[in-house]
Every structure is written in structure tokens, then in C-alpha cells.
Amino acid sequence: MKPIISIKNLVKQYSYYKKQPGLLGSIKSLFHREKLYVEAVKGISFEIQPGEFVGFVGPNGAGKTTTLKMLSGILYPTSGDVDVLNHKPFEREPEFQKQFALVMGQKNQLWWDLPAIESFLLNKAIYEIPDALFKKNLDELSELLDIKDILDVQVRKLSLGQRMKCELVAALLHSPKVLFLDEPTIGLDVISQNAIREFLKAYNKEKGATIILTSHYMQDIRRLCDRVIIIDHGQLLYDGTYDALHTQYSDSKTVEFTLANRVDAKEIEVFGKILSQKDRTFSIKIPREKTAEITGKILEKFQVDDIVIHERDIEEIIEEIFTDKKMRD
Amino acid sequence: MKKITRYIKLYIHFVQNCITRELLFRTHFILSFSSRLLMFLLYIVFYQVIYRSAVAIGTLNYDQGLLYLSVFFLIDTIGFMFFIKNFSTFPEYISEGKLDIILTKPVDSQFFVSLRYFSLISLFSIFPPLVLFIRQLIILDIALTPINIVLFLIFMGTSLTIYYSFWFITNLILFWINRIDALHEFFVTLWRFMQFPPDIFQGVLRFFFVGIVPILFTVSVPTQAIQHLFDLKAISALIIASIFSLLISRILWKIGLRHYQSTG
Numbered sequence: 001m002k003p004i005i006s007i008k009n010l011v012k013q014y015s016y017y018k019k020q021p022g023l024l025g026s027i028k029s030l031f032h033r034e035k036l037y038v039e040a041v042k043g044i045s046f047e048i049q050p051g052e053f054v055g056f057v058g059p060n061g062a063g064k065t066t067t068l069k070m071l072s073g074i075l076y077p078t079s080g081d082v083d084v085l086n087h088k089p090f091e092r093e094p095e096f097q098k099q100f101a102l103v104m105g106q107k108n109q110l111w112w113d114l115p116a117i118e119s120f121l122l123n124k125a126i127y128e129i130p131d132a133l134f135k136k137n138l139d140e141l142s143e144l145l146d147i148k149d150i151l152d153v154q155v156r157k158l159s160l161g162q163r164m165k166c167e168l169v170a171a172l173l174h175s176p177k178v179l180f181l182d183e184p185t186i187g188l189d190v191i192s193q194n195a196i197r198e199f200l201k202a203y204n205k206e207k208g209a210t211i212i213l214t215s216h217y218m219q220d221i222r223r224l225c226d227r228v229i230i231i232d233h234g235q236l237l238y239d240g241t242y243d244a245l246h247t248q249y250s251d252s253k254t255v256e257f258t259l260a261n262r263v264d265a266k267e268i269e270v271f272g273k274i275l276s277q278k279d280r281t282f283s284i285k286i287p288r289e290k291t292a293e294i295t296g297k298i299l300e301k302f303q304v305d306d307i308v309i310h311e312r313d314i315e316e317i318i319e320e321i322f323t324d325k326k327m328r329d
Numbered sequence: 330m331k332k333i334t335r336y337i338k339l340y341i342h343f344v345q346n347c348i349t350r351e352l353l354f355r356t357h358f359i360l361s362f363s364s365r366l367l368m369f370l371l372y373i374v375f376y377q378v379i380y381r382s383a384v385a386i387g388t389l390n391y392d393q394g395l396l397y398l399s400v401f402f403l404i405d406t407i408g409f410m411f412f413i414k415n416f417s418t419f420p421e422y423i424s425e426g427k428l429d430i431i432l433t434k435p436v437d438s439q440f441f442v443s444l445r446y447f448s449l450i451s452l453f454s455i456f457p458p459l460v461l462f463i464r465q466l467i468i469l470d471i472a473l474t475p476i477n478i479v480l481f482l483i484f485m486g487t488s489l490t491i492y493y494s495f496w497f498i499t500n501l502i503l504f505w506i507n508r509i510d511a512l513h514e515f516f517v518t519l520w521r522f523m524q525f526p527p528d529i530f531q532g533v534l535r536f537f538f539v540g541i542v543p544i545l546f547t548v549s550v551p552t553q554a555i556q557h558l559f560d561l562k563a564i565s566a567l568i569i570a571s572i573f574s575l576l577i578s579r580i581l582w583k584i585g586l587r588h589y590q591s592t593g
Contacts, residue, residue: 014590069591074432076587094435102433109430113350125342126434128335 003047004178004210005071010080012041012066012234040066042234043080048212050177053204055225055242056214059322063234064214068180071212072102085178098127101171105183108163109170110155116166117151120173127174134173141169145199161192168199179203181213185220197223218318232322249317253291254310256283260303271298280305339436340444347414347447358450365409365454369402372524373461387528393556394526396465400552401524402458404485408492410451415443416500416513423503426592439582443497471556480554484564487571488547492520494574495542497582504585523548527563543570 018034019025041063048054058064069075070082073089073096082089087096110119124134142148145165150158155166164184171179181200185193201224204211215221221228221242228245230238238245255272258281265282268274271294272284286294291309298304351358376398380391389397422428422442431441466473499516519542522530527545530538538545546563553560 069429072433074429074591075589092432092438097433097435100433102430104429107427107429111346111350113353114346118346118349122342122346125335125339126436 001049004050004085005046005048005212006081006083007047007067007071008045008081009043010041010045010067010070010082011039011043011078012063012070012075013037013039013078039078040234041070041077044231044234044236046229046236046239048210050210051204051208052227053200053211053225054213055221055228056212056231057218057221057228057318058214058231062232064231065182066234067231068102068182068212068214072100072180073097074102098174099176100178100180101174101176102180103167103171103182103184105164105186108155108167110163110166112156113154115152116147116155116158116170119155119166119170120151123170123173129174133175137173137175138169141172144202145169145195159192161188161195164188164192164196165199168196172203175207177209179209179211181211181215183215184213185215185217193217193219200224230318230321237321245317246311247288249321250312251288252285252312253288254283254312255286255291255295255298255307256281256310257298257307258282258305260305263302336437336440343445344447348449351449361450362453365406365450366457369454369457372398372402387526389526389528392465392468395461396469396556397526397548397552398524399458399462399465400485400555401548403455403462404488404492404548404551405520406451406454406458407485408489408496410448410455411444411489412493412496413451413513414446414448416496417511418446419500419503419513420511423589424592428589429591432586432589438586439497439579443493466555469556473555474557477555477557481551484551484554484567487567488551490571491544491547491567491574494571494578495544496520497578498574501578501581501585504588520544539566543574546570 015035015037017029018036020028040061044063044067056064056067066075070077071084071089073092076090085096085099087093089096109123110116111122120134120138123129129137142151145168147162147165147169150162150166155163158166168184184200185196188196197220200211200213203209204224211224213220213224226241228238228240228242229236238248240248254275260280262280265274265277268277268282268284272286275283275285277283295307295309299307373395376391376394379386380394384390386394418427419442422431428438428442431445432438434441471477496513496516500512503512522534522538523544527535527538527549530545535545543566546560546567550560550563550567553563
């Protein structure tokens with residue numbers, strides 16, 4: 001299948017002026033300024049197939065948003081190839097722009113002083129959405145996101161969660177094939193985060209839309225994305241499935257068990273490193289490849305009331321990837 | 330044709346949204362309208378003071394001067410009606426990255442950033458200069474014929490094109506120098522010179538307003554047209570300047586977009 005998004009050796013360089021500290025430095029800079037360059041994206045390549053839900057992960061300044069902006073045609077790449085929906089995004093052809101949407105958690109497209117419905121109607125005109133399709137999509141989306149009652153309320157009077165839901169509706173009214181989401185759950189409370197996640201999951205499944213999501217909340221990535229792309233300092237560190245991330249980067253698992261009788265900690269230490277102990281409940285770290293063997297031995301040796309095997313937390317793994325890279329650098 | 334109809338429909342949407350929004354803030358609306366009215370009245374007083382010590386400014390007597398001033402204010406107010414809110418928002422677009430979403434829309438981005446906002450206050454502010462314009466036509470006994478009306482409207486359009494283009498071009502500096510607050514004021518300040526007839530500008534100033542920022546004939550040509558007076562040199566200069574300024578604005582916008590860095 002031909003990928004819907006394809007980027008090859010994509011580079012984005014920004015220029016800026018060096019600012020000398022203090023008032024004197026500011027006055028000097030009026031007469032002489034040194035121009036500096038920084039590479040926000042350093043030659044990354046990947047392909048995305050239609051219908052994929054991809055998590056784009058990285059710390060602040062990793063180049064996630066810059067990449068999304070190049071994919072959506074906001075920024076011109078410094079070099080490299082970028083192809084989205086068979087278009088060069090930076091050419092900003094209307095036929096291309098009608099097929100995707102970008103939602104940014106920290107920037108909005110809704111008219112602040114007007115009810116959201118006015119912005120939806122404006123988007124109807126912008127995207128030339130036929131009346132019947134507009135009505136169908138609006139009904140469907142506002143039902144799914146539970147915003148029917150707030151369509152006529154001024155955007156400024158809505159909560160952050162309600163505003164984000166309206167932003168999503170505004171972005172999806174024209175049924176985009178590709179959806180770029182840049183931190184859509186930022187600042188939202190847990191309930192709103194969950195509602196947005198559930199919606200995105202359903203939307204991806206039902207409409208088959210290709211979605212790229214950047215988020216600082218690993219919950220978003222864990223619950224939504226089959227595939228994870230990790231970048232740092234503009235370079236690609238990992239591209240694969242969420243599950244494979246565990247196998248590739250995590251050589252251990254955590255076994256948590258509760259014994260029927262009290263046992264000395266020394267007897268447990270032989271199976272693995274004790275991470276925590278509370279009364280008769282132990283949590284130990286064991287090598288991934290010995291999971292079956294060790295849990296078998298525990299069950300054999302002790303009378304066990306309860307036992308659970310955990311994968312290592314994805315946040316920890318990603319943090320470790322970044323730390324390892326920093327040390328290598 | 331289909332494209333033009335689409336953009337007209339889109340513009341109607343912009344206008345509807347802006348009117349709805351401005352009517353929500355009545356006090357702001359009243360204060361802004363009063364401020365524009367006061368400025369208009371001050372200019373008339375200013376003209377009266379000048380004409381007390383002079384029979385004519387350039388070749389214009391007092392009544393012709395007021396006609397000229399009314400045309401200046403008509404262009405100014407129409408220009409404000411279409412562009413003031415858009416161009417005062419420009420620093421936010423460039424420095425704060427608010428241009429991002431606009432650049433993803435299947436609409437010409439120059440059209441979007443230039444006409445997204447409409448000033449209802451300026452629409453109401455047209456009436457005072459319009460009343461003065463009609464009064465001066467009566468006082469000066471100027472006959473209105475289809476020809477001078479059509480030519481007046483064409484030249485008003487041409488002047489507004491120059492007015493728009495240079496105001497727009499001024500704002501584009503933001504693509505290269507990221508932070509200049511109230512940059513749009515720079516053009517408005519230059520434009521204010523045009524409240525005086527072109528004859529008074531000589532030497533460097535005349536060269537500047539003809540060759541660098543060609544706004545010298547933007548008020549005089551339509552004012553003369555309504556009086557059945559035609560200065561072919563000035564008309565040619567106005568038409569050439571309007572075509573070139575619009576083209577340059579388009580080219581610079583495209584180049585500027587390549588320099589747009591957005592924000593993190």
C-alpha cells in the first residue's frame with residue numbers, strides 16, 4: 001500500500017540572532033548582531049500508512065511540532081522530501097488543504113467572542129462543505145463529543161475542555177483524511193482528557209482517518225497509538241509498535257505478589273531485586289526472558305494469594321532512551 | 330467566476346461575524362465612533378485655521394480644500410473599515426504564530442489575513458465625510474454625470490488599492506524583523522500627509538511620495554475626477570502605482586511566507 005505520509009531526510013533549520021546579556025548587550029545588538037542557526041529537525045525519515053494512529057513522542061524542543069508544521073505546510077523544509085496525500089505540503093494547494101486538519105492545543109481557530117457554531121459555519125464556507133454533509137457531520141460530532149448544548153454559547157465562556165471539543169469539531173467538519181494533533185489534551189482535566197481520547201479512538205476506527213498525535217501525556221499515546229515515533233534533538237530514536245518498545249528497550253518486568261504467610265525478605269531477594277515491600281506484598285524486578293521460570297518458582301515455593309506481572313512503565317522506558325542518548329552524546 | 334463568488338460569500342461570512350462581535354461591545358463601539366468623529370471635526374477646524382491666514386493651499390481655495398479633505402477621509406475611513414483590524418493584528422500573526430492555522434486553510438492566505446476582520450465602527454464613520462463631500466459638491470456647484478461618478482469610483486478603487494498595498498507591504502517587514510509593535514502605524518503616519526493637496530509637496534518629499542511610496546495622487550485624482558478635471562500624468566501615475574504596488578505586495582507576501590518561522 002502506498003503510504004499516505006512519507007518524509008525522507010527532512011531537515012528544518014531556524015535562524016535567530018544572538019542576544020548578549022544585559023542592557024549594554026541590548027544596545028550593542030542595535031548596531032551589530034550575530035546570526036545563528038539551529039537545526040530543529042535533523043534529517044528524519046518515516047512513512048505512515050492510511051488509517052494508522054501514530055504517537056509522536058519527544059521532550060520539549062525535540063522537533064515534534066516543527067515536523068507537524070512541515071507536514072501541514074505551515075513551514076518550508078530546509079531540505080529533504082515531504083509528501084502528504086500525494087502533495088508537497090508547502091505548496092499549499094487547496095485540494096491538499098481540504099484533506100487534512102491540524103489541531104493545536106495551544107492555538108485556536110474558534111472566534112473567541114462568538115458562539116462556536118459561527119466558527120463552524122465559517123469553516124463550512126471555507127471548506128465548501130455541502131449543506132447535507134455539514135449537518136450530518138455536525139450532528140454526529142457534537143453528539144459524540146457531547147457539545148450539543150454549548151454550540152450557542154460564546155467560546156470565551158466555555159471551559160478549556162469544552163473549547164478543545166469545539167476545536168476538534170471545527171477541524172473535522174470537512175471529514176479530513178489526515179489529522180495532525182499537537183498536544184490536544186494539554187491542560188485538560190482527567191475527565192476531559194478521557195473524553196477526547198475516547199472520541200479520537202472511535203473516530204480513527206470508524207472513519208479510518210490517519211492520525212498523528214503529539215502529547216506529553218503518555219496515557220494518550222498508550223491508549224490511542226499502535227505505533228510510536230520517538231524523536232529527540234531533531235533525530236529519530238525509535239519507530240515501531242508500542243508493544244515492541246517494551247521488548248526492544250525494556251529487559252525487565254515487575255512481578256507483584258501477595259503471600260499467604262509472612263516470609264523473610266532474604267528469601268525473596270534470590271528471585272529478583274525488591275522494588276517495594278508492604279507487609280506480605282512484594283514487588284520485584286526480574287529479567288524479561290526469565291518471567292515464566294521465576295514466577296513458576298515463586299508459585300512452587302510459596303503459598304501465593306495473588307500475583308500480577310507488569311510491563312515496565314513506558315514513561316520510564318522513554319526517559320531511559322533520552323538519558324542513554326544524552327550520555328552517548 | 331466561481332472562485333470570485335466563493336470569496337464574496339466568504340467575505341460576507343467574515344463581515345457577519347465581525348458585526349455580531351462588535352455589537353456585543355456597545356461601549357467600545359460608541360467610544361471608537363466618537364473618537365473617529367472627533368478626529369474628523371478637528372481636521373476641519375485645522376483647515377479653517379489654515380485658510381484664515383491663506384486664500385489657497387496650493388491651487389485649492391477653501392471650499393475645494395474641504396472637498397479634497399472629504400475625499401481624503403472617505404478613502405481613509407473605507408481603508409480603515411476593511412483593513413485596520415487586520416493590519417493591527419499582524420504582529421500577533423507573525424510574532425505569536427497565529428498565522429499557523431490560517432496557512433492550513435484552503436483559502437488564499439493574503440485574502441484571509443487582509444480581510445478577515447471588518448470594522449463596523451468605520452462603516453458608521455463614513456457618514457460625516459460623506460455629508461461634507463455632498464455639501465461641497467453642492468457649494469461648488471459640481472454637476473454629477475454618469476461619467477464623473479464612474480471615474481470617481483474607479484479612481485477611488487485605484488487609490489484604495491495603493492492604500493491597501495503599501496499598508497500591507499509595511500506589515501510584511503515583520504517576517505524579517507520579528508518584533509515591531511504597531512508597525513501598521515508607520516504607514517498611517519505617512520498617509521496622514523495626504524490630507525494636504527499634492528502641490529505643497531516639493532523636492533525630496535515629492536520624490537518620496539511619487540517614487541518610493543506613490544500615494545501622492547491617491548486623493549487628488551478622484552477629487553479632480555468628480556470635478557470633471559483630468560490630469561493625465563497623475564492618472565497614469567496612479568494606475569501604474571496601483572498595479573505595481575498590488576503585484577509587489579503579492580510577491581513580498583509569498584517571499585515573506587518562506588521566512589515565516591512560527592513559534593514553538
